[in-house]
Amino acid sequence: MKEKLSKKLKSTAFILLALSAITSCSRKAEEPSPNSLDIQLSSSNISEIQEIPHSHTFSNKKILVLFGYDFNSEDFENEIMGKLEQNYGLYEEGGIIYPLRFPDDFKRGGRSYATELFNILSDPEIEFGGILLLGAPEHSHLALARNQDLWNQEVPFPVVALYPQDDTLGIESTCDFIIDKTQNTDITDELKAEEGTKTVSEDTKKLIFNFIEHTILCDFSFADYPDILYHLEKITQKRKFHNYTDPESGLKSINHFVIE
Numbered sequence: 001m002k003e004k005l006s007k008k009l010k011s012t013a014f015i016l017l018a019l020s021a022i023t024s025c026s027r028k029a030e031e032p033s034p035n036s037l038d039i040q041l042s043s044s045n046i047s048e049i050q051e052i053p054h055s056h057t058f059s060n061k062k063i064l065v066l067f068g069y070d071f072n073s074e075d076f077e078n079e080i081m082g083k084l085e086q087n088y089g090l091y092e093e094g095g096i097i098y099p100l101r102f103p104d105d106f107k108r109g110g111r112s113y114a115t116e117l118f119n120i121l122s123d124p125e126i127e128f129g130g131i132l133l134l135g136a137p138e139h140s141h142l143a144l145a146r147n148q149d150l151w152n153q154e155v156p157f158p159v160v161a162l163y164p165q166d167d168t169l170g171i172e173s174t175c176d177f178i179i180d181k182t183q184n185t186d187i188t189d190e191l192k193a194e195e196g197t198k199t200v201s202e203d204t205k206k207l208i209f210n211f212i213e214h215t216i217l218c219d220f221s222f223a224d225y226p227d228i229l230y231h232l233e234k235i236t237q238k239r240k241f242h243n244y245t246d247p248e249s250g251l252k253s254i255n256h257f258v259i260e
Contacts, residue, residue, distance in 0.1 A: 061129030061157070061220045062091055062098040063212055066117070068135035069165045072101050076200055080208065088212065091126075097212075098126065102137050114166075117143035122150055129220030132211050133161040133175075141170030148174060158222045158231070160211055162204070168246070168256070177228050177255040179207065179236065180244055203239070203259075210235045228255055 065084070067077050081090075081099060089095015100120070103112030114137045121128065121143070133140060140161075148155055161178045164171045171178060214234045218224075222231055232241070236259065244256035 061127050062096050063088075063130040063132065063215060063220075064098045064100065064120070064128055065208070065212075066100045066102060066131075066133045066136065066140075068102045068133060068137045068140070070163065071134035071200060072104075077101060080205065083209070084212075087209075096129075096216075098128070114139040115143045115146075118146045121147045128157055130157045130212075130215040131159045132208065133159075133164060134208070136161045136164035136166045136171060138166055140164070140166045141174045144174035145170075156223065157220055158215055158218075160235075162207060162211075168244075172253055172256050175255065176222060177232060177257065178244070178253075179232070179241070180256065180258050182258060182260065206237070207235060210237060232257060 067080075071077070084090065084097045084099070085093070085095065088097050091098040098120075100106075100117070102114065106112040106114060106116045108116055117140060120126070121131075131144075144159060147159075159175045161171050161175045163181055164178060214231065218231075225231075240260040241257045242260065243252040243254070244258050245252050
């Protein structure tokens with residue numbers, strides 16, 4: 001009898017050990033590898049990526065949208081401003097969008113200076129959560145450089161330029177990334193491109209709202225997940241793009257991209 005009981009106890013112990021080993025292996029398999037890439041940003045402040053419009057979003061942080069060259073026509077601005085007001089609200093009404101129009105909102109002594117942008121960014125009464133420069137005018141990068149100095153080179157919100165007309169190296173060094181139009185090497189193509197920029201395409205409008213929506217989803221900071229390509233793909237969606245190539249040096253930029 002004792003022998004039978006002893007065998008049963010040994011058999012039970014073996015089964016329990018086997019189950020324990022299986023459970024342990026299962027837990028280890030569920031744990032992510034330290035070398036794996038968590039594309040869902042589970043380690044960041046983003047609890048969940050939602051694919052819905054943030055209509056009438058309320059936040060203390062504001063997103064500055066600068067309407068520069070090719071984006072400051074009355075028709076285009078009225079259309080986009082109307083949609084921005086409807087979905088997110090404007091700053092003056094307690095919303096999150098802080099719109100600026102160049103050159104009208106940058107006048108000083110009868111002339112307009114893009115460097116006036118810094119005075120707005122350094123306003124202690126406004127907490128910004130993102131900057132989108134549309135057709136950034138010349139010398140915009142000087143204001144952005146001063147803003148970098150203000151934050152000791154660690155600006156806590158994304159700065160993105162769409163189709164800038166500022167100095168290339170300057171804007172590249174002061175933005176998280178730049179989205180540009182197709183490069184043209186032929187004079188005829190350049191003339192056609194200039195004609196085409198008079199009317200902003202529907203795809204361009206989508207890029208604007210994609211940036212705003214993605215910035216909100218990322219809690220107004222890209223710092224938790226600094227992979228440029230991840231954010232670029234979220235903003236451009238299914239559009240193809242490639243790195244900008246400097247026409248003089250032939251060097252490719254790491255944060256300047258061209259929509260194909």
